[in-house]
Amino acid sequence: MxxxxxxxxxxxxxxxxxxxxxxxxxxxxxxxxxxxxxRPIPDYDQCLEKCGQDPLDDPLERHEFDECRHKCVEDGLKRCIGILMDAAIKRKCTQEAQKRCIDNCGDEDNCIEFCKFFYS
Incomplete structure (x- = not known):
């Protein structure tokens, strides 16, 4: 070269x-x-994942599953309200909790009525 x-x-x-x-x-x-x-997975969605799959056949496991999902709704509401104490934000948090609760109920009328009463 x-x-x-x-x-x-x-x-x-x-x-x-x-x-x-x-x-x-x-x-x-x-x-x-x-x-x-x-984006991090929201706490509510992580809580629902921990509840596992819906056991359709076993009434006892179904009850525990429903309780777990309702606890997720309550915990989400507490986190939302705990962060902000503004009345409008509190109302929005409560409405979101009611919507989630009703979504968890499916077609069960008693459950839907409970959600409407409890989260009103």
Missing amino acids: SPREAQKTRTSLKDSQPEQTMIILVTLSLSLLEGFWA
């Missing part, structure tokens, strides 16, 4: 280093930003 070709090779390597550095920095920045883009 002639000295002139060696000089060209060194120059081309020096020119490509800033591009490689930029690519590495962009890749690193994007990987760090992924952590900020990810």
Whole structure:
């Protein structure tokens, strides 16, 4: 290899280093930003996941499952009200708890009436 070709090779390597550095920095920045883009799972949804699957056949397990879901609704309401004491926000928290409670009831009229009474 002639000295002139060696000089060209060194120059081309020096020119490509800033591009490689930029690519590495962009890749690193994007990987760090992924952590900020990810949303945490809300406490209410985590609580429901802990309750497990709905046991349709066993009445005792079904009762425990329903109790677990109602506890999740109550805990969510307490967290919401505990954070903010504004009357409008409190009303919004209570309405959200009532909606969640009714969603958990399915077609059971007694359960729906309980939710409407308890979270009114």
